[in-house]
Amino acid sequence: xxxxxxxxxxxxxxxxxxxxxxxxxxxxxxxxxxxxxxxxxxxxxxxxxxxxxxxxxxxxxxxxxxxxxxxxxxxxxxxxxxxxxxxxxxxxxxxxxxxxxxxxxxxxxxxxxxxxxxxxxxxxxxxxxxxxxxxxxxxxxxxxxxxxxxxxxxxxxxxxxxxxxxxxxxxxxxxxxxxxxxxxxxxxxxxxxxxxxxxxxxxxxxxxxxxxxxxxxxxxxxxxxxxxxxxxxxxxxxxxxxxxxxxxxxxxxxxxxxxxxxxxxxxxxxxxxxxxxxxxxxxxxxxxxxxxxxxxxxxxxxxxxxxxxxxxxxxxxxxxxxxxxxxxxxxxxxxxxxxxxxxxxxxxxxxxxxxxxxxxxxxxxxxxxxxxxxxxxxxxxxxxxxxxxxxxxxxxxxxxxxxxxxxxxxxxxxxxxxxxxxxxxxxxxxxxxxxxxxxxxxxxxxxxxxxxxxxxxxxxxxxxxxxxxxxxxxxxxxxxxxxxxxxxxxxxxxxxxxxxxxxxxxxxxxxxxxxxxxxxxxxxxxxxxxxxxxxxxxxxxxxxxxxxxxxxxxxxxxxxxxxxxxxxxxxxxxxxxxxxxxxxxxxxxxxxxxxxxxxxxxxxxxxxxxxxxxxxxxxxxxxxxxxxxxxxxx
Amino acid sequence: xxxxxxxxxxxxxxxxxxxxxxxxxxxxxxxxxxxxxxxxxxxxxxxxxxxxxxxxxxxxxxxxxxxxxxxxxxxxxxxxxxxxxxxxxxxxxxxxxxxxxxxxxxxxxxxxxxxxxxxxxxxxxxxxxxxxxxxxxxxxxxxxxxxxxxxxxxxxxxxxxxxxxxxxxxxxxxxxxxxxxxxxxxxxxxxxxxxxxxxxxxxxxxxxxxxxxxxxxxxxxxxxxxxxxxxxxxxxxxxxxxxxxxxxxxxxxxxxxxxxxxxxxxxxxxxxxxxxxxxxxxxxxxxxxxxxxxxxxxxxxxxxxxxxxxxxxxx
Ligand code: SF4
Numbered sequence: 051x052x053x054x055x056x057x058x059x060x061x062x063x064x065x066x067x068x069x070x071x072x073x074x075x076x077x078x079x080x081x082x083x084x085x086x087x088x089x090x091x092x093x094x095x096x097x098x099x100x101x102x103x104x105x106x107x108x109x110x111x112x113x114x115x116x117x118x119x120x121x122x123x124x125x126x127x128x129x130x131x132x133x134x135x136x137x138x139x140x141x142x143x144x145x146x147x148x149x150x151x152x153x154x155x156x157x158x159x160x161x162x163x164x165x166x167x168x169x170x171x172x173x174x175x176x177x178x179x180x181x182x183x184x185x186x187x188x189x190x191x192x193x194x195x196x197x198x199x200x201x202x203x204x205x206x207x208x209x210x211x212x213x214x215x216x217x218x219x220x221x222x223x224x225x226x227x228x229x230x231x232x233x234x235x236x237x238x239x240x241x242x243x244x245x246x247x248x249x250x251x252x253x254x255x256x257x258x259x260x261x262x263x264x265x266x267x268x269x270x271x272x273x274x275x276x277x278x279x280x281x282x283x284x285x286x287x288x289x290x291x292x293x294x295x296x297x298x299x300x301x302x303x304x305x306x307x308x309x310x311x312x313x314x315x316x317x318x319x320x321x322x323x324x325x326x327x328x329x330x331x332x333x334x335x336x337x338x339x340x341x342x343x344x345x346x347x348x349x350x351x352x353x354x355x356x357x358x359x360x361x362x363x364x365x366x367x368x369x370x371x372x373x374x375x376x377x378x379x380x381x382x383x384x385x386x387x388x389x390x391x392x393x394x395x396x397x398x399x400x401x402x403x404x405x406x407x408x409x410x411x412x413x414x415x416x417x418x419x420x421x422x423x424x425x426x427x428x429x430x431x432x433x434x435x436x437x438x439x440x441x442x443x444x445x446x447x448x449x450x451x452x453x454x455x456x457x458x459x460x461x462x463x464x465x466x467x468x469x470x471x472x473x474x475x476x477x478x479x480x481x482x483x484x485x486x487x488x489x490x491x492x493x494x495x496x497x498x499x500x501x502x503x504x505x506x507x508x509x510x511x512x513x514x515x516x517x518x519x520x521x522x523x524x525x526x527x528x529x530x531x532x533x534x535x536x537x538x539x540x541x542x543x544x545x546x547x548x549x550x551x552x553x554x555x556x557x558x559x560x561x562x563x564x565x566x567x568x569x570x571x572x573x574x575x576x577x578x579x580x581x582x583x584x585x586x587x588x589x590x591x592x593x594x595x596x597x598x599x600x601x602x603x604x605x606x607x608x609x610x611x612x613x614x615x616x617x618x619x620x621x622x623x624x625x626x627x628x629x630x631x632x633x634x635x636x637x638x639x640x641x642x643x644x645x646x647x648x649x650x651x652x653x654x655x656x657x658x659x660x661x662x663x664x665x666x667x668x669x670x671x672x673x674x675x676x677x678x679x680x681x682x683x684x
Numbered sequence: 685x686x687x688x689x690x691x692x693x694x695x696x697x698x699x700x701x702x703x704x705x706x707x708x709x710x711x712x713x714x715x716x717x718x719x720x721x722x723x724x725x726x727x728x729x730x731x732x733x734x735x736x737x738x739x740x741x742x743x744x745x746x747x748x749x750x751x752x753x754x755x756x757x758x759x760x761x762x763x764x765x766x767x768x769x770x771x772x773x774x775x776x777x778x779x780x781x782x783x784x785x786x787x788x789x790x791x792x793x794x795x796x797x798x799x800x801x802x803x804x805x806x807x808x809x810x811x812x813x814x815x816x817x818x819x820x821x822x823x824x825x826x827x828x829x830x831x832x833x834x835x836x837x838x839x840x841x842x843x844x845x846x847x848x849x850x851x852x853x854x855x856x857x858x859x860x861x862x863x864x865x866x867x868x869x870x871x872x873x874x875x876x877x878x879x880x881x882x883x884x885x886x887x888x889x890x891x892x893x894x895x896x897x898x899x900x901x902x903x904x905x906x907x908x909x910x911x912x913x914x915x916x917x918x919x920x921x922x923x924x925x926x927x928x929x930x931x932x933x934x935x936x937x938x939x940x941x942x943x944x945x946x947x948x949x950x951x952x953x954x955x956x957x958x959x960x961x962x963x964x965x966x967x968x969x970x971x972x973x974x975x976x977x978x979x980x981x982x983x984x985x986x987x988x989x990x991x992x993x994x995x996x997x998x999x
Contacts, residue, residue, distance in 0.1 A: 167706055179969070180713075182956075184713070290841055332808045410895070445904065503995045
């Protein structure tokens with residue numbers, strides 16, 4: 051509760067609304083004791099006095115009555131009626147919702163059908179019909195507004211109740227012989243109460259507004275009784291010669307409703323955990339780059355297609371910084387396939403997305419390093435140039451094509467768009483090319499498939515479309531981020547074979563991201579193993595598979611089920627990687643490593659060359675008696 | 685698509701029936717003798733007798749409903765004794781004016797609301813987002829009837845740009861320009877609240893969509909941000925917004941009751957208010973039925989539009 055109040059208080063607008071509402075409520079509560087003129091005393095001599103007149107701070111109305119006094123008394127009535135209507139609606143609506151949600155079946159069906167019918171009416175129209183029958187009057191307006199708001203409560207409360215009704219503690223209560231009524235009162239009600247309160251906070255403003263509206267139309271409060279709406283209605287008749295008579299009560303309604311809305315929004319936001327985590331932020335088109343300095347190019351990477359040097363990508367959430375990628379370096383030669391392997395959360399995907407600035411930002415920030423494509427530092431390029439590289443020189447294939455293909459465009463159109471973005475081409479030509487691309491990725495009947503939407507294709511077909519899209523502009527490098535993870539084994543093998551073939555035919559280089567060493571062994575020339583945002587081992591696939599140097603690499607390899615050895619169950623690696631905001635000193639893997647010793651937990655462990663073409667980040671690499679101290683690189 | 689449309693159309697029938705049942709039940713709540721209440725000061729013995737026979741008032745309630753429904757299905761909504769003409773004629777005559785007002789208002793609030801919502805989402809936490817958020821807050825809190833009066837004071841009385849009232853009928857009187865001139869203020873006043881709600885929901889919807897994986901894909905293809913936002917993100921947001929717009933249309937139609945009163949607009953809302961104060965219950969009933977039924981049909985159209993835009997919704 052306390053944290054809730056602090057949350058509201060931190061939201062300045064909500065706090066402002068809360069204070070304003072509190073002031074208004076206090077004011078109308080003490081109105082009977084305030085030294086005010088009688089709101090109903092008519093004084094025709096003093097009629098229509100302007101605001102700031104003697105004895106009438108807000109002036110007088112057509113009958114010479116004091117507007118300030120009438121305003122406060124009217125607000126009292128408006129607030130009371132609005133709150134009462136919302137209580138009635140909450141009571142009846144919640145009862146319907148709870149009963150429907152708890153009993154389900156026919157009861158639920160019948161009740162909710164009725165509610166749907168009520169909601170089929172334009173809101174105010176139903177209230178008008180009710181007032182028409184019952185006759186004008188404040189109480190009748192109250193009933194009418196309450197009735198038309200019942201559906202909101204019934205729906206919301208039913209939703210929550212359905213969620214609770216099948217939980218264990220309800221079943222337990224039922225088994226222990228409690229009657230339905232007891233369960234509803236003692237188990238369900240306490241759990242749905244917060245939702246009732248929230249629904250009230252979002253509807254009470256409306257109800258005050260709408261009852262005032264009915265009074266404004268002359269259907270609510272009848273003279274001499276006056277609420278804000280009927281004051282406004284009276285003021286309308288003299289709108290031209292005495293505008294203050296109408297302006298003042300309207301302003302009051304506005305202030306009341308606005309303060310309730312502000313407070314309600316604040317409550318809603320405070321209860322929405324996504325806001326705090328920043329998950330509702332809009333990702334910018336390019337990842338933010340905030341490098342401390344511009345690193346000089348590493349001359350050993352001169353002939354590489356892509357070289358990544360000391361790349362560092364952080365996630366900044368509130369005041370916390372999570373180091374997702376922590377100084378990663380690797381290079382890819384033309385036509386080479388490099389595997390980037392690690393568990394989820396190791397930073398491999400963030401590394402891949404960092405290359406062309408596709409990490410969601412906020413919260414992502416690239417804080418250091420260099421990403422060079424054919425010698426050009428991409429982190430230094432203007433956004434327009436990066437955009438022209440995306441999909442043309444470097445393209446991506448993402449993991450789950452159902453989520454990564456646009457759901458509302460035909461796959462053919464998505465391909466045409468990718469082609470025409472980078473190649474000036476008529477729509478018809480692009481279409482022909484799109485169909486031929488679908489053919490290249492072995493989609494049968496490509497012309498027909500091009501007309502379909504992603505949800506009409508199978509998972510394997512969708513991923514072929516994803517690959518076709520990546521091939522659209524004959525890129526030099528394809529970054530494939532777990533492209534086969536969502537697929538079953540046979541389809542996975544087909545997709546891998548497809549990538550392998552395309553590489554051979556087109557000479558494309560591939561950065562292949564996966565958690566599966568089995569996949570790596572099938573297509574990667576070299577492999578880099580990542581753990582907790584760093585590369586812990588890198589080298590040719592074959593030798594790493596045969597003689598892993600890092601204990602973590604060996605564990606990953608052990609996870610792969612071997613064909614023909616059904617007894618060889620994959621061993622999941624025990625333990626979890628360290629949290630990215632709490633990286634331990636020394637080796638990040640120490641907690642899960644059988645060979646860990648004190649020295650492992652001290653100081654920074656560098657990536658060291660154990661063989662001519664291999665490097666490992668471990669102080670006692672497997673299969674090497676004493677690591678050679680020379681040839682230390684980062 | 686065609687089969688879906690047909691099925692949806694058939695599903696509307698029970699909704700319309702339920703609607704009529706609710707109106708019927710509300711009318712049966714009339715305290716005292718309904719015939720007396722309906723006729724009011726026109727309650728001569730002959731009139732009473734005729735009305736009782738017409739409405740089948742001596743029959744039990746379920747049969748009464750059938751008689752009543754039968755009359756409506758034949759286009760007989762009863763007679764307004766105060767106006768001395770068939771209810772249907774009066775309602776249809778007024779309906780055009782309301783349709784013009786509410787329709788233009790809906791167009792305005794969709795255009796403004798959606799545009800503001802997109803700007804707000806794209807410039808999240810920027811100054812334009814702040815300004816729009818503030819305007820939205822004011823917009824959804826302001827009583828439409830008060831706003832209408834303020835607008836009359838400012839633009840009709842003060843600046844003399846637009847007339848405050850005097851719209852005779854949607855089709856009668858002056859030409860198109862005259863109608864537009866009369867339409868501007870009430871249509872805007874009526875649009876404000878719904879525009880605020882639509883802007884708010886467009887913003888949150890766009891923010892939600894812009895975080896989706898397929899937006900990242902669009903960017904990875906090298907598309908410009910304008911295309912990403914307006915084509916890839918907005919199309920999905922629009923599909924999500926259609927039901928919202930359907931709900932807002934209901935609020936716009938309801939709000940028309942106030943705005944028509946403020947601007948003396950010769951529509952169905954003002955007719956209803958007048959009918960209620962003269963206790964012309966048959967007219968109220970007819971007006972409510974026709975407006976509610978057309979609202980149901982509007983939502984049917986919205987639903988079909990959504991289905992057409994989103995191939996994922998299965999028929
Ligand atoms: S450095 Fe130590 S803890 Fe880390 S992997 Fe090597 S042996 Fe294990």
